[in-house]
Amino acid sequence: MTPTENVDAVVLVGGKGTRLRPLTLSAPKPMLPTAGVPFLSHLLSRIRAAGIQHVVLGTSYRAEVFEDYFGDGSSLGLDLEYVVEEEPLDTGGAIRNVYDKLRADHAVIFNGDILSGADLHALVQAHLDASADVTLHLQRVDDPSRFGSVPTDADGRVTAFLEKTPNPPTDQINAGCYVFRRSVVESIPAGRRVSVERETFPGLLADGAHVHGFVDASYWLDVGTPEAFVRGSADLVRGLAPTSALPGPTGESLALDGATVASGAEVLGGSTVGAGAQVAAGARVTGSVLFDGVAVAEDAVVEDSVLGAGARVGKGAVLRGVVLGDGAVVGAGCELLHGARVWPEMVLADGSIRFSSDC
Numbered sequence: 603m604t605p606t607e608n609v610d611a612v613v614l615v616g617g618k619g620t621r622l623r624p625l626t627l628s629a630p631k632p633m634l635p636t637a638g639v640p641f642l643s644h645l646l647s648r649i650r651a652a653g654i655q656h657v658v659l660g661t662s663y664r665a666e667v668f669e670d671y672f673g674d675g676s677s678l679g680l681d682l683e684y685v686v687e688e689e690p691l692d693t694g695g696a697i698r699n700v701y702d703k704l705r706a707d708h709a710v711i712f713n714g715d716i717l718s719g720a721d722l723h724a725l726v727q728a729h730l731d732a733s734a735d736v737t738l739h740l741q742r743v744d745d746p747s748r749f750g751s752v753p754t755d756a757d758g759r760v761t762a763f764l765e766k767t768p769n770p771p772t773d774q775i776n777a778g779c780y781v782f783r784r785s786v787v788e789s790i791p792a793g794r795r796v797s798v799e800r801e802t803f804p805g806l807l808a809d810g811a812h813v814h815g816f817v818d819a820s821y822w823l824d825v826g827t828p829e830a831f832v833r834g835s836a837d838l839v840r841g842l843a844p845t846s847a848l849p850g851p852t853g854e855s856l857a858l859d860g861a862t863v864a865s866g867a868e869v870l871g872g873s874t875v876g877a878g879a880q881v882a883a884g885a886r887v888t889g890s891v892l893f894d895g896v897a898v899a900e901d902a903v904v905e906d907s908v909l910g911a912g913a914r915v916g917k918g919a920v921l922r923g924v925v926l927g928d929g930a931v932v933g934a935g936c937e938l939l940h941g942a943r944v945w946p947e948m949v950l951a952d953g954s955i956r957f958s959s960d961c
C-alpha cells in the first residue's frame with residue numbers, strides 16, 4: 603500500500619486574492635486560467651497522480667464557481683466534496699470547517715495557490731514515520747528574508763516559527779502544504795477565524811505537540827502576486843513546473859482553440875494566447891497570459907503581463923508588468939509599465955497615458 607492511499611486531501615481556495623485584483627474580481631484566484639486551464643486543475647492533477655482520491659475543497663469567496671466547473675470530480679478520477687464558509691474563516695478556521703468531511707486518520711492540506719513539485723508520497727511517509735501530529739512541507743529558498751522561516755532540529759522536528767527578519771537562521775520556509783493528524787484538525791477552535799500560520803502552528807509547538815518538517819528543494823512557487831502568476835503560467839507552458847493537466851504540448855507558447863497569431867507576430871517566453879484571442883502582425887508578446895478573447899493590435903508590445911478576458915491593446919501600445927481587467931481597453935500608443943493595473947471595462951484613450959513607477 604502506498605502512503606497516500608488512505609489519506610484525504612483538503613485544498614483551501616476561499617481567499618479573496620486581493621493581490622491579484624482586478625483579475626480576482628470576476629474569478630477566484632484558483633480558477634484563473636493558467637496554461638489553458640484553471641490554476642486549481644494543476645494541483646488536482648498532482649493530487650490524483652499521487653494516488654489520493656478524496657478531496658475536500660474549503661471554499662468561501664465565489665464558492666459556487668468551483669462546483670460549477672469541477673462537479674463531483676469524477677472526470678478527474680477524484681471524489682470531490684465542497685464545504686462553504688459563509689464568512690471567511692481564514693486558513694486554520696477553514697481547515698477546522700472541513701473536519702466533518704474527513705474520512706481518513708490523516709489529511710494533506712494544500713493552499714490552493716501554490717505550484718510545487720514536492721513528492722507527496724515522501725511527505726506523507728515522513729509524517730507517518732515520525733508519528734507526527736503535523737508535518738509541514740518546508741521549502742528551501744534562495745532568499746528566505748522575504749518570508750517567515752521555520753528551523754528544524756537534527757531529527758527534523760520544527761523548533762520555531764520565526765517572523766520575517768533580514769538574517770534568518772535557516773533557508774527553510776513554510777511552503778503552504780501540511781499533513782495533519784485528524785485529531786489535530788478537531789482541536790482547532792470551530793466557528794471563528796483562525797490563522798494556521800500565526801495561531802495553530804505556534805500553539806501546537808507551545809503545547810509540546812510533535813510538529814515535523816519535510817524539507818524539499820524541488821520546484822515551488824506561490825502565485826499570489828501578478829509577477830508570480832505570469833511566471834507560474836509561463837513555467838507551466840514551458841514544462842518547468844509540474845502538472846499533468848496541460849491541454850497541449852509544452853513549448854515557448856500555448857495557443858488555445860481559435861486563437862490567431864498573425865505571421866510576423868512573436869509570442870514567446872511561455873505566453874498563453876487564450877481561446878479566440880488575436881495577436882496582430884508586428885506585435886510581440888513575451889512571458890504573458892492573454893485570457894480568452896483578448897486582442898493585441900499591430901506592433902504592440904506585451905511583456906510579463908496578464909490581460910483579462912476580452913481586453914484590447916491598441917496599435918503600438920507598450921505594456922510591461924501590467925494587469926488588465928476583463929474588457930479593459932488600452933488605446934494605441936499608450937505605455938503602461940511596472941505594476942500598472944487597469945480595472946475591468948476601463949478605457950484608456952489612444953496615447954493618453956504614460957504610466958511607470960518613475961513618473
Ligand code: GTP
Pocket residue numbers: 614615616617618619620621622631660661662687689690691692693696712713714715826
Ligand atoms: P491575498 O488576498 O492576495 O493575500 O490572497 P488570499 O486571499 O488567497 O490569501 P493567501 O494567499 O494568504 O491564502 C493562502 C491560501 O489560503 C489560498 O489558497 C486561499 O484561497 C486560502 N484562504 C485564505 N483565506 C481563506 C479563508 O478564509 N477560507 C478559505 N477556505 N481559504 C482561505
